Amino acid sequence: MKAKCLSLAAATALAALLAAGCSSSDSGTTDAGSTDSASRGSSGTQSASGGLSGTVTVFAAASLQESFTTFEEQFEQANPEVDVILNLGASSALATGITQGQPADVFASASQSTMDTVIAAGAAESATAFAKNTMQIAVPPANPAGITALSDLTRSGVKVALCQTQVPCGKAAATVFDNASLTVVPVSEESDVKAVLTKVRLGEVDAGIVYVTDVRAAGGEVTDIDIPADVNASTTYPITTLTESEHPAAARAFVEHVLSDEGAEVLASAGFSTP
Amino acid sequence: MTRSVRQPIRRSTAPWPLAVPAAVGVTFLLVPLAAMLLRTPWSSLPDVLRDPAVLDALRLSLVTATSSTAVAVVLGVPLAWVLARTHFRGLSLLRALVTLPLVLPPVVGGVALLLAFGRLGVVGRWLDEWFGFTLPFTTLGVVLAQCFVAMPFLVVTVEGAFRGLDRGFEEAASTLGASRLATFRRVTLPLIAPSLAAGTVLCWARALGEFGATITFAGNSPGITQTMPLAVYLAMESDPEAAIALSLVLLTVSVAVLALLRDRWLRPGSTL
Numbered sequence: 444m445k446a447k448c449l450s451l452a453a454a455t456a457l458a459a460l461l462a463a464g465c466s467s468s469d470s471g472t473t474d475a476g477s478t479d480s481a482s483r484g485s486s487g488t489q490s491a492s493g494g495l496s497g498t499v500t501v502f503a504a505a506s507l508q509e510s511f512t513t514f515e516e517q518f519e520q521a522n523p524e525v526d527v528i529l530n531l532g533a534s535s536a537l538a539t540g541i542t543q544g545q546p547a548d549v550f551a552s553a554s555q556s557t558m559d560t561v562i563a564a565g566a567a568e569s570a571t572a573f574a575k576n577t578m579q580i581a582v583p584p585a586n587p588a589g590i591t592a593l594s595d596l597t598r599s600g601v602k603v604a605l606c607q608t609q610v611p612c613g614k615a616a617a618t619v620f621d622n623a624s625l626t627v628v629p630v631s632e633e634s635d636v637k638a639v640l641t642k643v644r645l646g647e648v649d650a651g652i653v654y655v656t657d658v659r660a661a662g663g664e665v666t667d668i669d670i671p672a673d674v675n676a677s678t679t680y681p682i683t684t685l686t687e688s689e690h691p692a693a694a695r696a697f698v699e700h701v702l703s704d705e706g707a708e709v710l711a712s713a714g715f716s717t718p
Numbered sequence: 719m720t721r722s723v724r725q726p727i728r729r730s731t732a733p734w735p736l737a738v739p740a741a742v743g744v745t746f747l748l749v750p751l752a753a754m755l756l757r758t759p760w761s762s763l764p765d766v767l768r769d770p771a772v773l774d775a776l777r778l779s780l781v782t783a784t785s786s787t788a789v790a791v792v793l794g795v796p797l798a799w800v801l802a803r804t805h806f807r808g809l810s811l812l813r814a815l816v817t818l819p820l821v822l823p824p825v826v827g828g829v830a831l832l833l834a835f836g837r838l839g840v841v842g843r844w845l846d847e848w849f850g851f852t853l854p855f856t857t858l859g860v861v862l863a864q865c866f867v868a869m870p871f872l873v874v875t876v877e878g879a880f881r882g883l884d885r886g887f888e889e890a891a892s893t894l895g896a897s898r899l900a901t902f903r904r905v906t907l908p909l910i911a912p913s914l915a916a917g918t919v920l921c922w923a924r925a926l927g928e929f930g931a932t933i934t935f936a937g938n939s940p941g942i943t944q945t946m947p948l949a950v951y952l953a954m955e956s957d958p959e960a961a962i963a964l965s966l967v968l969l970t971v972s973v974a975v976l977a978l979l980r981d982r983w984l985r986p987g988s989t990l
Binding site for chain 2: 610
C-alpha cells in the first residue's frame with residue numbers, strides 16, 4: 444500500500460517535471476471577443492486588438508528590472524488575458540539560454556553584441572534600440588574609503604566590485620578604465636549589475652561601477668559619484684521578439700508597448716536616455 | 719556486534735507498479751549525464767583543461783574543499799560525540815540547529831554568513847575594526863562558506879556511528895583504567911573509522927560542489943574565490959562549450975569519489 448502510494452507520488456512528480464520541461468502549453472490561441480479592452484493608459488500606441496491572451500516570457504537585462512516590472516503591470520492591466528513573465532539576469536546568460544533553446548518570447552538586452560549572438564543563432568530577426576545608459580560610481584552612503592573620483596578606485600585597500608567582463612556592464616566598466624588609463628583590480632567580479640549594487644548596498648565593498656539607472660533605483664541606499672563624460676562609456680539596449688515565440692501577437696504587442704510614448708516615459712523616469 | 723545470518727530474499731523480477739517508476743527514475747537521473755557526455759567538445763577539451771584560468775579554479779576548489787573538510791573534522795567529530803553521548807536540556811534543539819544547514823538553501827547560508835561575518839556583520843564589524851581584517855572576497859571566506867554548508871554532513875554521519883557503537887569495548891577500556899579521553903582516542907575513534915571516512919568524503923564532495931553560499935558571501939574573483947562551480951556558472955554566460963568541459967571535470971571527480979566510497983567504505987551494514 445505504502446509502496447504503491449510512493450510510486451504513484453513519484454510518477455506524478457515526474458510527470459509534472461516532464462510537463463514543466465516541455466514548453467508551456469497554455470491556451471495560446473487568441474480567443475474571440477469576451478475581453479472588451481480594459482481601462483487603458485493614456486497613450487494609444489498600445490496593441491489595438493483587445494483579444495490578446497496567453498503568457499509572454501520576457502528575458503530582460505538585470506538593469507531593466509524596475510522599468511520592466513512597470514511594463515509588466517501596465518501591459519497586464521491593458522490586456523487582462525495576458526500573463527507577462529519576467530526573467531531578469533545578465534544579458535549574456537539570457538542570450539545563452541535563448542540560443543540553447545529556453546522558451547522565451549521577448550529579449551531585451553543591455554548591449555547590441557549580446558543581441559547579435561541571438562540574431563546570429565537565428566533566434567531573432569532584427570532588434571530595435573529603445574534606451575541608452577551610462578556608467579556611474581556607486582559608494583555606500585558613509586563612503587568609508589572617501590572616494591571622490593575615478594582615480595580613487597586604483598588605491599590599494601579600496602575594495603571595488605565590478606561586473607565580470609563577459610557581461611555588458613563589465614565591458615562598459617573596462618572601457619571606462621581604458622579611457623581613463625587606469626588599472627583597477629576588483630575584489631569581486633559579479634555575475635550581473637544588480638549583484639554589484641547589492642555588494643555596495645551592504646557596505647561589503649567601497650565602490651562599484653554600475654549604471655546611472657541602478658543608482659537611481661537604489662534611492663538613498665547608495666551615493667553616486669559621476670564619471671567624467673569624456674571617459675564615460677554607454678550601452679544601448681535593443682529589444683526584439685523571438686522567432687520561436689509561442690505567442691507572437693502578444694510578444695509583438697509587448698515590444699510595441701516598450702517602444703511607445705508611454706514606455707519612453709517610464710524609461711526616462713528610471714534614468715535611461717533615448718538611444 | 720551480533721551478526722545476522724539470515725539472507726534476504728532476492729527475486730529476479732520486480733512487480734510492474736514498482737518496476738515502471740523505478741525505470742523512469744533511473745532514466746531521469748541518467749539522461750542529463752548522458753547528454754553532457756554527448757555534447758562534450760572532446761576536440762577542444764585539452765585546450766580548456768590547459769587554460770590557466772581553469773587550472774586556477776580547479777586548484778582553488780581542491781585546496782578550499784580539503785581545508786574546509788579538515789576544519790569540519792576537527793570541529794565536527796567532537797560535536798558529533800557531544801550530540802550522541804551527552805544528555806542535557808535542549809540537546810534535541812541543538813541537534814536540529816546543527817543540522818539545519820543540511821536543508822537550508824545554500825544561498826540563504828551565504829546571506830546569513832554575510833550578516834554575521836560581512837564587513838558590517840554582527841561579528842565581522844569587530845574583526846574589521848580591531849584587526850582590519852575582512853572575510854568576504856577572500857579564500858578564507860570560501861572555506862568558511864563551504865564549511866558552513868558541508869560540516870553537518872560529517873556531523874550527522876559520525877553521530878550515527880557513535881550511537882550505533884557497541885559500548886562494551888569502551889566500558890572494558892575504562893575498567894582497565896583508561897581515562898575518558900584515552901578511551902575516545904584509542905578505542906572509540908578506531909571503531910568509527912569507516913563512518914568517519916565516509917562522512918569526510920561526503921563532506922568533501924559537498925564542499926567541492928558548493929556554489930550558492932560561496933558566490934553570495936565570497937564573491938567571484940579568479941584565483942582567489944572563483945571555485946569550479948562558479949567558473950562553470952559564469953562560463954555558461956559566455957562560453958557554453960567551456961562550461962560543459964568544466965562540468966565534465968567536476969563530474970569525473972564526483973564519480974571518483976563515489977567509486978572510492980563504494981569500494982572502500984560503503985559496505986552493506988556500515989553505519990551511514
